[in-house]
Amino acid sequence: MDFSPRRIRATAALVLAGAALAGCGGGSSTDPDRGRDAKSITLTITRNAIEGGKNSEEAEWITGTVIPGFVAAQKAKGVTAKVTFRGQGVDDEAYKTKIALDLKSRSGADVMDVDGIWVGEFAQAGYLRPLPEVVGAPADAWEGWTKIPGSVQRLAMFEGRRYGVPPTTDGRVLYFNKKLFARAGLPADWQPKSWQDILTAARALKKLPGVTPIQLNAGTAMGEATSMQSVLPLLAGAGAEIYSNGKWTGGGQAVKEVLGLYAQVYGPEGLGDPKLQQEVKGRDKSFAEFADGRIGILTEGDYFWRDVINPGSGVAKMRTRDQDVGYALIPAVSPGRGVRGQSFVSMSGGAVTVLNPNTKYPQQAFELLAFMNSPEMTKARTARTPEITSRTDVNKQILAGDPFLTFVSEKVLPVTSYRPGVAVYPQVSTALQEATASVVSGKSPEEAAARYTKKLEGIVGGAANVSAQ
Numbered sequence: 013m014d015f016s017p018r019r020i021r022a023t024a025a026l027v028l029a030g031a032a033l034a035g036c037g038g039g040s041s042t043d044p045d046r047g048r049d050a051k052s053i054t055l056t057i058t059r060n061a062i063e064g065g066k067n068s069e070e071a072e073w074i075t076g077t078v079i080p081g082f083v084a085a086q087k088a089k090g091v092t093a094k095v096t097f098r099g100q101g102v103d104d105e106a107y108k109t110k111i112a113l114d115l116k117s118r119s120g121a122d123v124m125d126v127d128g129i130w131v132g133e134f135a136q137a138g139y140l141r142p143l144p145e146v147v148g149a150p151a152d153a154w155e156g157w158t159k160i161p162g163s164v165q166r167l168a169m170f171e172g173r174r175y176g177v178p179p180t181t182d183g184r185v186l187y188f189n190k191k192l193f194a195r196a197g198l199p200a201d202w203q204p205k206s207w208q209d210i211l212t213a214a215r216a217l218k219k220l221p222g223v224t225p226i227q228l229n230a231g232t233a234m235g236e237a238t239s240m241q242s243v244l245p246l247l248a249g250a251g252a253e254i255y256s257n258g259k260w261t262g263g264g265q266a267v268k269e270v271l272g273l274y275a276q277v278y279g280p281e282g283l284g285d286p287k288l289q290q291e292v293k294g295r296d297k298s299f300a301e302f303a304d305g306r307i308g309i310l311t312e313g314d315y316f317w318r319d320v321i322n323p324g325s326g327v328a329k330m331r332t333r334d335q336d337v338g339y340a341l342i343p344a345v346s347p348g349r350g351v352r353g354q355s356f357v358s359m360s361g362g363a364v365t366v367l368n369p370n371t372k373y374p375q376q377a378f379e380l381l382a383f384m385n386s387p388e389m390t391k392a393r394t395a396r397t398p399e400i401t402s403r404t405d406v407n408k409q410i411l412a413g414d415p416f417l418t419f420v421s422e423k424v425l426p427v428t429s430y431r432p433g434v435a436v437y438p439q440v441s442t443a444l445q446e447a448t449a450s451v452v453s454g455k456s457p458e459e460a461a462a463r464y465t466k467k468l469e470g471i472v473g474g475a476a477n478v479s480a481q
Contacts, residue, residue, distance in 0.1 A: 044147045045148070045374075047372050047374070053094070056121040057097050057123045057380070059074075059099070059124065061099055062101035066100075095380070112134070123377055128363060131175050132170040141175075146367050156403065160178070160404070167360065167362055177385045179365055180401050181425065182314050182315065182361060183359075184360070185314070185340060186310075186340045188202060188308060190336050192217060193213075193338070198216055198217075206343050210343070214277070224307045225283045225284070225309065227302065228242050229311065240313075241311050245358060246273060250267075253432075254440065260472050261479050262469075263465035267464065269345060299327065303321050317333075342357050343355065343356055357429065358424045359430070361430065387405055390403055400425070436472055443468055447463065
């Protein structure tokens with residue numbers, strides 16, 4: 013996504029300006045039972061997908077499978093349902109702006125997808141309401157909640173309340189080159205239990221000529237990839253989340269530990285390539301170098317496995333991926349030191365399917381939401397392109413033949429965390445990126461942390477909103 017300052021300001025202003033106007037498209041009623049007994053209903057779905065264009069398979073799944081299936085199910089209940097799909101095929105920020113405008117004007121689709129990182133922002137603006145407020149008791153009684161891990165449900169939550177259902181998610185892991193590990197005398201089943209274990213492996217890899225031991229995304233050139241793929245998982249490993257209990261994590265002990273690891277990787281030992289972090293195409297170059305066997309350890313999401321080094325369709329095809337690439341959980345600083353007392357951590361993202369609180373038919377709209385995320389519909393959606401869904405029951409079936417995606421589903425998701433879905437996060441993220449850039453360029457972790465804290469206070473409204481953790 014494009015988190016340029018201009019777009020951040022424009023979108024934030026758009027969303028916040030309409031907070032007081034959020035209401036109910038079918039009138040002013042907020043009764044979750046309105047329209048419950050209707051025998052003829054009209055519902056609309058929208059998401060950033062369009063047949064023949066962006067996310068075409070999703071659009072085809074909705075029009076060819078979901079809608080006919082739901083209409084048939086309603087007919088069996090004696091209800092005539094007309095369901096329309098309004099597909100979009102634009103960049104993420106344009107889609108976000110459209111959704112915000114629709115909700116502001118008390119219009120728009122009944123069921124819509126939003127990026128998980130937008131949930132809190134839209135909730136604060138009054139555009140979205142918790143599911144139990146929109147539909148009442150059925151929201152908490154849905155069978156799917158027992159199949160979606162609590163860690164994954166957090167993607168669709170804000171201030172402890174559910175706003176929708178996350179259909180899919182992902183996770184961050186440590187990738188490593190088994191051939192390089194063998195040459196360095198390291199195990200093929202490597203699973204570090206601490207940051208020190210990672211550094212120990214990197215130092216062994218340093219002895220191999222022409223090999224960069226570790227790629228830890230840093231700096232502003234890599235943008236959100238610096239935060240999502242590296243800083244935030246490490247911060248979770250140091251026992252903190254960037255936003256917790258209404259406060260933002262400042263440059264205290266946890267951030268200093270993270271920046272301290274950057275200093276060790278990009279300092280005099282030369283365990284990482286500092287120049288790579290400053291290049292416009294540095295992340296793409298790191299992908300190519302890993303695929304060529306010139307980087308030993310790299311932090312990335314499962315996207316890297318599926319779409320980057322995929323032997324058949326990857327942008328940096330690695331013919332020997334399945335034989336030569338290992339993967340491991342990201343450890344905390346030391347066992348038990350991670351968030352929630354965890355020994356391993358990750359970060360995840362993904363979309364959330366939400367209900368428009370203005371819908372005329374909240375009960376039927378929730379039935380459609382639940383139908384879209386049923387085991388049958390989830391399996392139909394992933395039939396052509398297996399991916400990690402939010403449902404553990406489905407994952408066990410569709411991922412059975414893919415050890416890596418099974419690993420992410422069963423081992424990574426239970427320990428994962430999410431970015432805060434509030435409007436100023438992108439600016440906070442940039443401040444984190446700048447802090448890592450300072451360390452890579454030679455500043456001390458303490459100095460970079462202090463500068464980060466000062467900038468953070470300016471972003472989030474003062475020291476009262478910053479934690480010293």
